[in-house]
Each structure stands twice: as structure tokens, then as C-alpha cells.
Amino acid sequence: EDQVTQSPEALRLQEGESSSLNCSYTVSGLRGLFWYRQDPGKGPEFLFTLYSAGEEKEKERLKATLTKKESFLHITAPKPEDSATYLCAVPPGNYGGSQGNLIFGKGTKLSVKP
């Protein structure tokens, strides 16, 4: 069964304390992995797409990496404004779902204290 699991569920950091969020996936034939940021009461905001193992993408203090089984979202020297829930998602594998649909993890809620 296609599955996306994010850990930890919640992460509290002090401002400037770097850390990583994990997204592990089990799908046959990965066709992309997507990271989103969601602020409370708002819709998810698209951050990154990763397609192949070894690929990396960066945006400000965020860097996303991909292996054959998982993706990491590294947050370097975070600021309070980085506080949000971070979601990852993948399309269903070769034998499941309709093209275009995404399977979402439950997210990691990040809190950065000043």
C-alpha cells in the first residue's frame, strides 16, 4: 500500500537551532515528492518538487533532499517566522490511484521560539 509518513509530529526549536524533518514513503515508481508549508487557518503553500534520489532544492533557510526511501527538509538557523506545519506528498505508485492525485503525510508542526 502506498504510504507517506512524516516525523516527528511536532518539533520545537529555539531560534537559530538547526534541525531536520523526515518524510518516508513507500510507493512503486516515484513520480515526484512535494513539500508544502501550511500556516494555521490557511491553505498549503507549495515549496519544492524533488524527482530523483540525490536531488536537492533550496529556498532561504530550507533545503530539501531525496533518497530512494525518504526525504528530509533541513532547516538552517530557523527564525520564528518559519513556524508552520510542513507537509510532504507523493503521487500514487504505478498500480494505484489516478494520475494527478497526491498522497499526503500528516505533517510536522514546527515551532520556533525566539
Place this chain on the structure above:
Amino acid sequence: DGGITQSPKYLFRKEGQNVTLSCEQNLNHDAMYWYRQDPGQGLRLIYYSQIVNDFQKGDIAEGYSVSREKKESFPLTVTSAQKNPTAFYLCASSGAGHYEQYFGPGTRLTVT
């Protein structure tokens, strides 16, 4: 300025009433989606449409209905048959051949 709009932002209804949530996009995307988000449950797919005049049930379609008469619009009706309709509803769209979805701001529905 391209994007997805959802209206209203907050919606209150009495139990037993049907209610329709609006979703409009000007991104020229072919596919549109409706999700429901509850605390601790993540995003769950209600309905999706890959093309005008066609749509498919997602994982939790019972008690919901949709239409796709125009490329830009994908309204969701929450019917009185939906047993637990209070939730945050998100609409999304994606372009042809692309998996990444772009989301609207959401509608928070409260039914009492």
C-alpha cells in the same frame, strides 16, 4: 495575478441544510481537487476532476457532491447526508501533466 480563490472563508450552517462551497481558479489548470482537513487526520481527498464535465470520487465522497461545468470552477456541496461536516475544506488545482497541486486559502465550515 493567477491563483485559486475559495469563498466564503467562514461558513456556518444548521444541521440538515445543504451548503455549497465555491472554488475558482485562473491558472488555466485542467485538474481540480477537494480535500477535507481535520486535526490529526491530514488531508483527505473528497472529489477530483481531471477535465470539464467529468469527476471522480476520492477517499471520503459520501455525503458530498460536485460539478465541473467550467474549467475555472469546481463547487462542492456538503449535503445533509454528511454525518460530520464541520471541517476545514481545501480546493486545489494542477496543470496537465503535472503532479504538484496549488491550494486555495480554504473554507472553514461549522455545522451546529
